[in-house]
Amino acid sequence: MSTRWLVGLAVLGASVGVPRGLSAQCPDGTPPPCVRAGRAPTGPTVDPNRVAILPFRVTTSDTLLGEGFAELLATQVTGEGSPRAVDMATVLSAWRAAGGGLRSPLPRARAVQLGRELGAGLVSEGSIVGLGSRVTVSASLVAVPGGEIRGTAEPVSGPADSLDALLRRATTGLLASVGGQTRAGEGTRFTESPTAMRAYLEGLSAWRRGRLRQSAAAFDRAIAEDSSFAQARFRRYLAANWGIAGSAPNARLAWERRAGLSQRERAILETLLGQHYPAPRLLEERIESRQRLASQYPDSPDAWYFLGDYYFHFGQAFARAEHLELARTALERSAGIDSQATVIGHLIWVGLLLRDTALLRRAWPALERTDDAPKWMFGWLIAASTGDAAMLAALRRRPIENAADPGALQGAFAAIGTGAPARLVDEMFDRWISAITEEEARANVQSWRGFMLVLTGRPAAAERAWAGLPATVATDDESRILIDLTGDATGLDVAGSVRRLTETGGGTTPAAARAACFTAVWRRLRGDSSNVDIARVRPSQPRCARALDAAGLAHSQAPDATVRLLAIDSVLRNTPSTATEAIEILALSLAWERRGEPMRALAAVRYSVGADFALRLEGRFAVLAGDTASAVRAYRRYLEITAEAEPLIAPLRDSARAELARLENRRR
Numbered sequence: 293m294s295t296r297w298l299v300g301l302a303v304l305g306a307s308v309g310v311p312r313g314l315s316a317q318c319p320d321g322t323p324p325p326c327v328r329a330g331r332a333p334t335g336p337t338v339d340p341n342r343v344a345i346l347p348f349r350v351t352t353s354d355t356l357l358g359e360g361f362a363e364l365l366a367t368q369v370t371g372e373g374s375p376r377a378v379d380m381a382t383v384l385s386a387w388r389a390a391g392g393g394l395r396s397p398l399p400r401a402r403a404v405q406l407g408r409e410l411g412a413g414l415v416s417e418g419s420i421v422g423l424g425s426r427v428t429v430s431a432s433l434v435a436v437p438g439g440e441i442r443g444t445a446e447p448v449s450g451p452a453d454s455l456d457a458l459l460r461r462a463t464t465g466l467l468a469s470v471g472g473q474t475r476a477g478e479g480t481r482f483t484e485s486p487t488a489m490r491a492y493l494e495g496l497s498a499w500r501r502g503r504l505r506q507s508a509a510a511f512d513r514a515i516a517e518d519s520s521f522a523q524a525r526f527r528r529y530l531a532a533n534w535g536i537a538g539s540a541p542n543a544r545l546a547w548e549r550r551a552g553l554s555q556r557e558r559a560i561l562e563t564l565l566g567q568h569y570p571a572p573r574l575l576e577e578r579i580e581s582r583q584r585l586a587s588q589y590p591d592s593p594d595a596w597y598f599l600g601d602y603y604f605h606f607g608q609a610f611a612r613a614e615h616l617e618l619a620r621t622a623l624e625r626s627a628g629i630d631s632q633a634t635v636i637g638h639l640i641w642v643g644l645l646l647r648d649t650a651l652l653r654r655a656w657p658a659l660e661r662t663d664d665a666p667k668w669m670f671g672w673l674i675a676a677s678t679g680d681a682a683m684l685a686a687l688r689r690r691p692i693e694n695a696a697d698p699g700a701l702q703g704a705f706a707a708i709g710t711g712a713p714a715r716l717v718d719e720m721f722d723r724w725i726s727a728i729t730e731e732e733a734r735a736n737v738q739s740w741r742g743f744m745l746v747l748t749g750r751p752a753a754a755e756r757a758w759a760g761l762p763a764t765v766a767t768d769d770e771s772r773i774l775i776d777l778t779g780d781a782t783g784l785d786v787a788g789s790v791r792r793l794t795e796t797g798g799g800t801t802p803a804a805a806r807a808a809c810f811t812a813v814w815r816r817l818r819g820d821s822s823n824v825d826i827a828r829v830r831p832s833q834p835r836c837a838r839a840l841d842a843a844g845l846a847h848s849q850a851p852d853a854t855v856r857l858l859a860i861d862s863v864l865r866n867t868p869s870t871a872t873e874a875i876e877i878l879a880l881s882l883a884w885e886r887r888g889e890p891m892r893a894l895a896a897v898r899y900s901v902g903a904d905f906a907l908r909l910e911g912r913f914a915v916l917a918g919d920t921a922s923a924v925r926a927y928r929r930y931l932e933i934t935a936e937a938e939p940l941i942a943p944l945r946d947s948a949r950a951e952l953a954r955l956e957n958r959r960r
Contacts, residue, residue, distance in 0.1 A: 340413035352422030358394035360493035453486030488517035522552030596626035633662035676712035709933035749937025751783030802832035809836035890916035
């Protein structure tokens with residue numbers, strides 16, 4: 293299973309030539325090569341049917357039109373009856389690196405050179421001239437590598453607030469000049485609302501500069517002005533997918549408007565959601581669709597990011613030992629094209645887990661240049677990992693920006709097992725929490741902090757962190773239940789959590805249903821057949837309801853028990869959950885173990901995103917399944933992340949160390 297995907301990525305990396313311009317910058321902004329030996333990008337192949345649409349020179353006061361109009365034009369040049377535009381993120385990144393400016397266009401010779409670096413046989417040149425409330429758009433196409441004019445469109449003029457009409461006329465004229473044509477019969481592609489268009493262009497500008505929150509807010513304004521604006525819906529979904537809240541509702545709304553998207557935009561949307569959304573997809577289908585997207589659009593940083601992101605977060609379900617390297621390969625390709633904050637953040641996280649100090653030193657400057665990322669957190673961890681005392685001292689003097697950013701909550705898991713001393717991680721969290729002004733956000737960070745402390749073998753410190761949580765926050769009680777199911781709850785007040793959740797579970801709210809479900813799963817896996825009103829749980833807590841079903845099948849004598857458990861397994865394998873939501877994963881894996889299926893138990897425990905939360909359990913399943921390599925890897929990782937565990941955890945660590953020694957002796 294995993295071998296086919298590993299070969300698929302290897303073939304993909306070898307067969308897709310990457311033009312030199314696509315690596316015009318490494319993650320730290322320096323010239324290539326920026327990948328390790330043997331992975332340098334291939335030279336460019338100029339394609340006469342590819343066009344690099346450069347930003348327009350502007351003489352109006354509204355410089356937003358320069359890049360924005362080029363972005364809009366690129367969506368029209370799709371390769372269907374016309375040349376195909378190079379991905380705009382690629383063009384803008386290379387154009388800026390070459391010295392391009394909206395009021396000072398590149399000399400033609402440099403523009404042609406840039407086109408050659410991007411593998412484009414054509415380069416667009418254009419200008420937007422303003423006079424009062426009207427603008428005039430002029431554009432021409434220049435051949436690569438000769439530099440001769442291949443086609444010129446007649447200038448088009450109109451009101452500055454009618455960009456959609458101007459765009460269509462300019463596109464038609466430009467493509468007609470080289471024998472191409474636009475697609476017919478699609479009607480208005482963007483919006484007739486000047487206010488919505490302006491907000492959309494602001495969102496695009498912020499998006500291209502890595503300012504995800506600003507871009508999401510601008511796309512929201514565009515949608516508020518024109519709810520049928522397909523591109524705004526699509527971009528808002530991408531912003532949500534890249535770490536801004538609201539992915540699920542934005543996915544549905546983007547899908548409903550997909551007919552108004554360009555070919556490339558539809559391909560991205562269908563890759564992320566599936567061609568038959570909202571129908572469920574197999575994990576294999578999700579990976580393979582991302583591979584196809586990267587193969588189809590090798591110049592797209594988004595395509596490479598989506599592939600790398602999926603390998604990073606979900607790859608352990610099918611490639612436990614290799615998923616970080618797979619993620620790194622794709623993320624490096626994305627970062628080499630366009631150093632978006634989210635891409636660089638993921639690449640740094642990979643570097644921390646791989647202990648690759650060279651990568652961390654190269655990637656940090658790129659993250660520093662971004663505007664919308666929890667840089668402080670990665671900076672502290674990089675300083676600790678690289679032993680850079682001067683860097684750490686400088687970071688201590690800086691204020692913590694974006695303290696309540698949800699992305700920091702996810703990235704905080706990068707502190708686990710990366711070699712950062714416990715005292716430094718404690719200091720980082722103390723400063724972080726003190727910088728948060730919102731009570732709810734502060735409570736969330738405290739809750740996550742406690743969970744991480746437990747994973748690193750510090751239950752007493754975890755209890756101190758959880759002690760300050762408001763009574764309305766139940767995540768600490770749920771975390772104790774989860775950890776107890778893994779067998780690592782030494783020093784935790786599990787009995788108190790069961791009591792509190794039992795009391796809460798008597799209510800009628802969704803939170804009460806969740807509390808009732810957690811305690812019922814815990815009891816069932818301990819042989820207690822206490823019932824819970826599953827009809828009350830299932831509508832609001834589908835994950836916990838599946839956990840309850842799985843727990844009930846652990847000791848079931850029903851003839852269809854295995855078939856029913858396989859059905860749950862299939863669902864969970866293709867809908868991985870985060871570590872803090874992994875009640876169903878634990879219930880399933882423990883049910884398989886108790887039914888004498890250790891290989892299935894081992895596979896199931898890996899369905900969780902961030903499976904480090906159950907390493908001793910994974911090691912035990914691997915031993916029972918006869919998978920010595922997996923068992924050694926799990927126990928080594930457990931000992932690594934508990935290097936500074938509290939004395940109370942010594943028996944667990946000693947047991948894991950002894951088992952590891954036994955396994956390694958057997959392999960000799």
